[in-house]
Amino acid sequence: MTKSCGALQCGVEAVKNPYRILGLGLCLAGAIFSPVMYFAVQSVPLTIVGISSVMIGITCAALANTRPYISPEAAQLILKTGMENTGALLEELGLTNKAIYLPSAMRDGKPQAIIPLTEDTDIRWAGENIPGRLIVRYGVNPQDMAIAVTTPGSINIDMLETIPGPTSSEIESAAAYILSGVLDIASSVTVNLVNSHIDAEVTGSKLHYEDIWYYRCLGSPVASILAAISCEALNKPVKITEEAYSKGKSRVVLEVLP
Structure with missing residues (x-):
């Protein structure tokens, strides 16, 4: 019963696909039109038109397989909803500190970002991994408390076939694979890596920086992906210190923490 329902649902979704509907319509019309024009009307040009309709229909049906299961508009809606909810939480708590992106080795195998509750320029990390909770202790001092959140960059780490090495070329290759590919x-x-700073320039970015609470703390999705890849490659915490957009290019500066 379950298998038949699943097959029926897949069939309904296939029929709803506009490319497949257009392709089937063109193929059917061309298959009927061509024989009529060839045998009844004896018009070669009109017969070719019918055959062309069938060929275009096959192409449209093939394009149906390239259409994503979830539309870009739906994905953007889900992303925006999550960002607005997280931003509202940060605003309610009055947190303005920059998030610190942690590699999976420091976060029980799952990369995340923490937003410190207090500003501390001299962070002394606790010896053990940070637990997988919403409110966590990350340092040895009593005030070293933070909120741990999952970011777009954290999710996209799973898309990498292999974790990049600690060089600018490998980080750049991994970032290009995710952002462009x-x-x-x-x-x-x-990507340029100099001492404890990473300077990245993204050309043709479709997600720009906005002056909203979420971006001020966690950065834009592009910066978040760069930070998550960098901290995983270097196996060190990373903070987004600067982000700007100008003339079709986004510039993201990251600080590698000890």
Whole structure:
């Protein structure tokens, strides 16, 4: 019963696909039109028109398989809803500190970001992994408390086939794979690693920085992905210190924490 219902649902979804509907319509019309024009009317040009209709219909049916299961508009809606809810929580708590992106080795195997409740320039990390809770202790001092959240960058780490190494070229390659190859939200990425700072330039970014509470703490989705990839590659905490957009390019500066 379950298998038959699943097959029926897949069939309904297949019929609802506009590319497949258009393709089937063109193929059916062309299959009927061509024989009539060839045998009854004896018109070669009109017969070719019918055959062309069948060919275009097959192409449209093939395009149906390239259409994503979830539309970009639906994905954007889900992303925006999550960001607004997180931003509302941060605003209600009055948190304005920059988030610290942690590698999976420091977070029980799952990369996340923490937002410290107090500003502390001299962070002394606790010796053990940070537990997987909403409110966590990350340092040795009593006031070293933070809120742990999952970011767009944390989710996209799972899309990498292998974790990049601690070089600028490997980080750049991984970032380009995610931003340009998988998500298609940027044209190219350039990464420079100098001492404890990472300077990244993203060309053709489709998700720009906005002056909202969520972005001020956690950065834009593009910056979040860069920070998550960098901290995982270097196996060190990373903080977004600067983000700007100008003339079709996004510049993201990251600080690698000890």
